[in-house]
Amino acid sequence: MCEVALEFEAEAQRALDTASAKGAAYADVRFGSTRDEHVEVRNGVVAGLSDSESSGFSVRALVDGAWGFASSALIEAGEIDRVSTLAVDIARASRAVQTQRIELDLAGKFIASYATPVQIDPSTVSTGERVAYLLDVDKEMRAVSGVTVSRAWIDIWHTRKSFASTEGSRIEQQLVQCGSALSALAVGAGDVQDRVHPGTGGLYQTGGYEVINDAKLLENARRVGEEAVALLTADQSPSGTADLVLSGDQMSLQIHESIGHALELDRVLGWEANFSGTSFATLDKLNTFRYGSDIVTVVCDMTCPKALATEGYDDEGTPATSVDLIRDGILVGYMAGRDTAAAAHVSCAGVVRAEYWGRLPMIRIGNVNLMPGTAASLDELFDGIKQGIYMESNRSWSIDDKRLNFQFGCQIGYEIKNGKRGRLLKNPTYAGMTPEFWASCDAIGDQSTWVAWGTPNCGKGEPLQTARSCQASSPARFRNVKVGVGYGG
Amino acid sequence: MAVDFVTDDSAVQEALDSALRLSKADETEALVMGSEHALTRYTHNYIHESMVERNWQLSVRAAIGKRTGVASTNRLDAEGIASVVARAHEIASLAPEDADFPGLPDDATPCDDIPATYDEATAALPPQARADAVAQIVRVMRRHDIYAAGYVASRNDTIAVANSKGVRRTFRGSDSAINIKAIGETSSGYAEGYARRFTDLDPAALAEVAARKCVDGANPEVLSPGKYTAILEPAAFREFIGYLSWIAFGAQPLEQGSSFMSGKLGQKVMGDNVTIRDDFTQPQGLGMPFDFEGAPRWPVTLIERGVADDVVYDSYYAAKMHHVNTGHALPAPNAYGPLPLNLVVDPGVTSAAGLLAGVERGVLISRTWYIRLVDQQQTIITGMTRDGLFAIEDGRITHGLKNMRFNESIVEALGRCELASELVRSESHVLPAVRIEGFNFTSGTEF
Numbered sequence: 001m002c003e004v005a006l007e008f009e010a011e012a013q014r015a016l017d018t019a020s021a022k023g024a025a026y027a028d029v030r031f032g033s034t035r036d037e038h039v040e041v042r043n044g045v046v047a048g049l050s051d052s053e054s055s056g057f058s059v060r061a062l063v064d065g066a067w068g069f070a071s072s073a074l075i076e077a078g079e080i081d082r083v084s085t086l087a088v089d090i091a092r093a094s095r096a097v098q099t100q101r102i103e104l105d106l107a108g109k110f111i112a113s114y115a116t117p118v119q120i121d122p123s124t125v126s127t128g129e130r131v132a133y134l135l136d137v138d139k140e141m142r143a144v145s146g147v148t149v150s151r152a153w154i155d156i157w158h159t160r161k162s163f164a165s166t167e168g169s170r171i172e173q174q175l176v177q178c179g180s181a182l183s184a185l186a187v188g189a190g191d192v193q194d195r196v197h198p199g200t201g202g203l204y205q206t207g208g209y210e211v212i213n214d215a216k217l218l219e220n221a222r223r224v225g226e227e228a229v230a231l232l233t234a235d236q237s238p239s240g241t242a243d244l245v246l247s248g249d250q251m252s253l254q255i256h257e258s259i260g261h262a263l264e265l266d267r268v269l270g271w272e273a274n275f276s277g278t279s280f281a282t283l284d285k286l287n288t289f290r291y292g293s294d295i296v297t298v299v300c301d302m303t304c305p306k307a308l309a310t311e312g313y314d315d316e317g318t319p320a321t322s323v324d325l326i327r328d329g330i331l332v333g334y335m336a337g338r339d340t341a342a343a344a345h346v347s348c349a350g351v352v353r354a355e356y357w358g359r360l361p362m363i364r365i366g367n368v369n370l371m372p373g374t375a376a377s378l379d380e381l382f383d384g385i386k387q388g389i390y391m392e393s394n395r396s397w398s399i400d401d402k403r404l405n406f407q408f409g410c411q412i413g414y415e416i417k418n419g420k421r422g423r424l425l426k427n428p429t430y431a432g433m434t435p436e437f438w439a440s441c442d443a444i445g446d447q448s449t450w451v452a453w454g455t456p457n458c459g460k461g462e463p464l465q466t467a468r469s470c471q472a473s474s475p476a477r478f479r480n481v482k483v484g485v486g487y488g489g
Numbered sequence: 490m491a492v493d494f495v496t497d498d499s500a501v502q503e504a505l506d507s508a509l510r511l512s513k514a515d516e517t518e519a520l521v522m523g524s525e526h527a528l529t530r531y532t533h534n535y536i537h538e539s540m541v542e543r544n545w546q547l548s549v550r551a552a553i554g555k556r557t558g559v560a561s562t563n564r565l566d567a568e569g570i571a572s573v574v575a576r577a578h579e580i581a582s583l584a585p586e587d588a589d590f591p592g593l594p595d596d597a598t599p600c601d602d603i604p605a606t607y608d609e610a611t612a613a614l615p616p617q618a619r620a621d622a623v624a625q626i627v628r629v630m631r632r633h634d635i636y637a638a639g640y641v642a643s644r645n646d647t648i649a650v651a652n653s654k655g656v657r658r659t660f661r662g663s664d665s666a667i668n669i670k671a672i673g674e675t676s677s678g679y680a681e682g683y684a685r686r687f688t689d690l691d692p693a694a695l696a697e698v699a700a701r702k703c704v705d706g707a708n709p710e711v712l713s714p715g716k717y718t719a720i721l722e723p724a725a726f727r728e729f730i731g732y733l734s735w736i737a738f739g740a741q742p743l744e745q746g747s748s749f750m751s752g753k754l755g756q757k758v759m760g761d762n763v764t765i766r767d768d769f770t771q772p773q774g775l776g777m778p779f780d781f782e783g784a785p786r787w788p789v790t791l792i793e794r795g796v797a798d799d800v801v802y803d804s805y806y807a808a809k810m811h812h813v814n815t816g817h818a819l820p821a822p823n824a825y826g827p828l829p830l831n832l833v834v835d836p837g838v839t840s841a842a843g844l845l846a847g848v849e850r851g852v853l854i855s856r857t858w859y860i861r862l863v864d865q866q867q868t869i870i871t872g873m874t875r876d877g878l879f880a881i882e883d884g885r886i887t888h889g890l891k892n893m894r895f896n897e898s899i900v901e902a903l904g905r906c907e908l909a910s911e912l913v914r915s916e917s918h919v920l921p922a923v924r925i926e927g928f929n930f931t932s933g934t935e936f
Contacts, residue, residue: 038822040822040824042824045585045586045587045588045589046557046584046585046587047822047824048559048822048823048824049557049558049559049580049581049583049584049822050558050559050560050561050580050822051558051559051560051561051576051577051580052546052548052560052561052562053561053562053563053564053573054544054546054562054563055563055564056544056563058542066536066539067537067538067539068539068540068616069538069539069540069541070540070541070542070543071540071541071542071543071544072543072544073543073544073545073563074492074493086541089616090539090540090541090616091539093529093539093615093616093617093619093620094529094536094539094616094620096536096617096620096621096623096624097531097534097535097536097620097623097624097627098535098536099533099534099535100533100535100537102537126583127579127580127583128583131583131584131585135585148745148746148747149745149747151824185745185747187745187746187747187751190866191866192746192747192865192866270532270533270638270672271530271532271537271538271638273532273638273670273672274530274532274638274639274640274668274669274670277858277875280935358542358543358544359542360538360540360542362538395862395863396861396862396863396871397859397861398859398860398861398871398872398873398894399859399873400858400859400873400875400892400894400934401858401859401873401875402934402935402936404934404935405873405892405894405932405933405934405935407871407894407896407931407932409861409863427863427864429863431894431931431932433934433935462528462530462640462642462668463526463528463542463642482932485871485896485931485932486863486864486869486871486896486931487863487864487869
């Protein structure tokens with residue numbers, strides 16, 4: 001952290017003064033700009049080459065215990081006055097239907113700046129070089145006979161944001177997030193099979209071009225193409241009950257859906273009831289409920305290096321911190337914002353974020369990480385399984401609106417027989433109920449297998465917003481899981 | 490006076506002109522999308538979030554020979570426009586040639602007009618009007634001693650596109666929506682309404698529907714997994730068939746062979762009673778008469794009395810696959826190809842109430858949740874029911890049920906279905922309720 005000079009200091013002060021003068025007890029203003037660069041190739045041609053930028057501001061005002069929010073793309077004095085006044089007017093209108101007052105958890109006054117640590121500045125790799133690299137990756141996939149559609153892409157996202165509040169905070173941040181992936185689609189034998197590398201939808205992290213390099217697309221292109229084609233004629237994954245080993249990237253989505261969303265405090269309090277839903281992990285369960293086996297420890301760590309959600313402060317000025325969510329299998333915490341923390345008497349997690357400058361900040365899954373265990377390799381996780389299935393990379397995911405009943409499908413599976421990896425299996429699926437499933441976890445990979453998998457497109461809120469989260473994990477083993485659902489199981 | 494690219498048409502046209510004038514590319518397309526979206530959310534019978542978001546974007550597609558690039562910005566002053574035009578040109582110059590790029594569309598003939606797409610009062614709906622609607626909903630809930638969560642929303646959209654080949658289109662539309670989940674101790678109920686004109690919505694009446702479902706569904710019983718006759722109300726049916734837009738009804742999945750329609754055009758794939766169209770002219774719908782590259786949009790019959798008839802196209806796939814351009818392009822660039830955005834399922838002959846008759850033992854599904862694709866070729870999806878699952882016994886709704894997970898093939902299910910006679914809008918689609926025999930529930934949950 002260092003000294004900060006807010007890019008829009010005068011404009012921010014004007015917005016806060018206007019909101020205060022109109023009657024806001026508290027207000028904050030966010031100025032922001034984004035630049036998203038995307039390159040995508042498909043079957044040897046460039047399917048998408050785009051460079052999108054956006055800037056503007058938003059004002060959030062609390063008036064007599066009711067929120068109002070307004071935003072605009074136009075940063076001009078008159079528009080700042082209009083939007084600030086509108087935010088207050090919206091809050092006043094909300095008072096007409098008010099049975100509860102919104103209160104805010106105490107916050108400090110922060111005057112600070114933050115920038116994502118970057119090893120390789122993405123601007124040092126030209127668009128032409130990115131295109132050429134992806135075409136090489138694409139060519140490598142298409143060298144595999146039977147690949148119908150080959151795709152590869154690179155995303156580079158720059159975000160600059162300035163936060164100011166009537167409590168005196170002034171925070172300037174510059175974030176860089178990068179991601180890339182390849183995908184091979186094979187069609188034949190009356191079937192369609194798709195494989196992606198790395199992970200479910202790519203490797204997305206905070207950082208510079210080193211994130212793209214770490215994905216090793218070129219090194220894996222041929223293997224992924226071969227797997228997609230082989231899956232067309234692979235045996236169907238069986239139905240029934242089996243011991244299960246999940247890859248780290250599949251674990252990431254399992255954590256996201258059955259722990260991350262379940263422990264967003266706005267859902268727990270019913271603020272998302274109509275759309276994203278609520279949560280089975282109600283407040284009365286805090287500190288007593290067994291969420292999983294005693295090797296399951298999960299933290300929300302907004303300071304985690306490389307993790308996609310890492311930043312210095314969230315969009316209501318709370319510093320990045322680490323909050324325990326599940327310790328030794330017991331539910332011990334939630335992801336809270338200033339208003340929900342006050343309502344539930346818990347601590348803020350620094351996870352209140354908006355899709356961009358013009359959207360309302362809300363609780364979003366941060367870096368919800370499953371702490372590593374002791375298994376040094378996949379082989380060690382397979383050891384002790386007489387008959388089971390190894391599943392890798394998500395293909396479909398579904399969970400009920402209290403985050404209990406889930407069903408996931410993976411891109412690829414392998415039989416595990418007498419502790420060894422066996423034949424290839426297609427269309428593997430598994431299902432369960434959240435607490436029972438996590439209680440069946442009896443081994444987790446160690447630190448050497450732990451990866452900060454990012455999710456770049458988590459949807460929540462009305463109007464819908466997408467957010468970028470992370471669920472770092474190692475591979476893990478689960479016992480007696482229902483498998484093959486969806487294909488007759 | 491601040492420039493506003495949502496409501497000021499002359500400013501929008503000026504931005505398009507400026508982009509086309511400044512571009513040095515062989516062909517140039519400029520697309521302005523402006524919107525003001527207002528939405529008030531409530532839960533526990535009070536408003537907890539309320540907002541107005543105003544933003545716009547100018548997207549410029551530059552073509553140099555068969556190389557294309559796209560850049561976009563929301564800075565629409567002279568400097569911002571010059572910059573985005575230059576970036577689009579630079580990006581295009583870096584792109585390899587795409588031999589299949591046919592050039593930008595040049596069909597500048599007038600489009601069919603759709604009446605009543607814009608209502609000024611809805612476009613400018615004040616926050617107090619949204620709050621008043623919430624108050625009406627809350628009054629109904631209190632009368633039933635329950636509470637509600639949901640939203641009241643309105644929006645104002647401008648979409649304008651022009652290109653260097655003489656195409657120029659502008660569309661303005663308003664829209665509004667009310668969404669209600671009534672919540673009791675052991676049950677919940679759902680209702681929704683959509684209309685271009687906010688005054689066409691009746692918050693209290695919708696609230697009564699949601700509340701009645703919640704009250705009637707109290708103390709839900711457990712349903713054993715298995716196959717049941719299921720009636721999906723329009724909101725549930727919309728989510729059930731919505732996946733077909735992405736995986737089957739566009740030219741891209743047809744071409745790559747991943748659509749269930751691939752190799753089956755002209756063949757029977759569903760029941761004789763099923764006709765599915767994409768029809769922007771449907772009066773209840775949310776249609777627009779041209780696509781995002783300015784091509785005139787045409788109604789397309791996708792499934793004609795159970796037979797796979799056609800899919801939708803944009804200029805790229807129309808040229809590549811030697812088909813007429815149906816005008817279904819998304820904003821460039823997009824990874825999905827052309828998509829149908831206004832599905833219409835033709836009605837049946839039995840009233841929605843009549844679908845119940847003759848159901849000896851079945852279920853009624855008010856709403857679904859978290860539907861995901863399990864198998865693309867077989868169109869198997871999984872998802873959960875929510876906010877109103879009811880038992881049907883001897884043609885009558887008898888009691889609430891705890892929610893269930895289903896795994897079902899969309900196409901196979903539409904081979905054993907009966908459609909209701911009333912068409913209802915759900916989001917951007919218009920469709921009836923449907924009764925499906927042998928609907929496959931695979932597990933249940935605790936509520």
